Amino acid sequence: MPDHLPHNGHAAWQPSLQVSEPAPGFFFVEGPASNWIIVRDGSGFILIDSGYPGDTDLVLKSIEHAGLKPANARAILITHGHVDHTGQAALFSRTFGTPILCSPEELAHVQGHEKHQVGLGEVMVRAWRPRVLCWMRHAIRAGALNADPATEARAWTAERLRDLPGAPEAILVAGHTPGNASIYFRDAGVIATGDSLVTGHPLSGHVGPQMLHPMYHSEPDTALSATHALDGVEASIILPGHGPALAMPLAAALAALRG
Structure with a gap:
């Protein structure tokens, strides 16, 4: 397998600006419209989510920025099956044989057998709003309409997760999608919330804990x-x-989220 894949542009995106390390071994990557996370320890590294399909070059650059090789990813953990989080899953599975793991309740969604994505009609009735129109245009350019499902994805187990870098624990937070999950790293005091709790979005007018x-x-x-x-x-x-x-206690963020 090759150690790299073709890049697709995004000249303005720079890993030195968009990749941070908020805790040792945790690389937080802010993509143009969604984030992904690299978790590294002495046993290797994993990805949590992987951007839009059109973010291939950014995902690869972020991995290389962390001093790692894409082919060596031990797994990609998918918080939920929306296209802005599953973007590189099929590509990594097909090219590198990377295991793609998600919650059992989300497996049919990630594999492409079910769909729990916002519909085009729901977007179009709101497209007169500038923020919605801007988001929709970016999503289309980023490949949201022609994404490949991760047909080789498998359901994680607690035992399988514990053997991965950082010893992640999955917490089911159904509602955003039926099998939506957050990923908790107990020893590090870090949680990857996916879309269970966010801190900003192109449709939002503020930064901070929010839905x-x-x-x-x-x-x-x-x-x-x-x-x-x-x-x-x-x-x-x-x-x-x-x-x-x-950087704040999750309990405080949840309190702010709920008003």
Whole structure:
């Protein structure tokens, strides 16, 4: 297998500006519209989520910036099956044989057998709003309409996760999608919240703990209450799927989220 894949542009994006290390071995990558995370320890590295399909070059640059080779990823963990988080999963699986893992409840979504994505009609009725139009144009350019499903994805188990770098633990936070999950690193006090809790978004006018717009949730009436699954989790570094990293107790972020 080759150690690299073709790059696709994004000349303005620089890993020196968009990649940070908020905790030792945790590389937080802010993509143009969604984030991904590299977790490294002495046993190797994993990715959590992987941007849009059109973010290939950025994902590769971020891995190389961390001093790693894409072919050596031990797994990609998918917080949920939306296209802005599964972008490179099929590519890494096909090119490098990288294991793609997600929650059992999300497997059919990640494999492409089910769809829990915001519909074009839901977007079009709001497209008169400048923020929605801007987001929609970026999503289309980033390959949202022709993404390959990760057909070789498999459901994680607690045992499988514990053997990966950082010993991640999965916390099911259904509501955004049926199998949406956050990934907790107990020893490091770090949590990757995916879209369970975000700190910004192109449709949002502010930065800080928040929920995505209801149109993105498969169960908008329960997405907020589902965050109670995170109650009691002792983390002080929050790495969201959208928006900047946040250094604050998760309990305080959840309190702000719920008003």
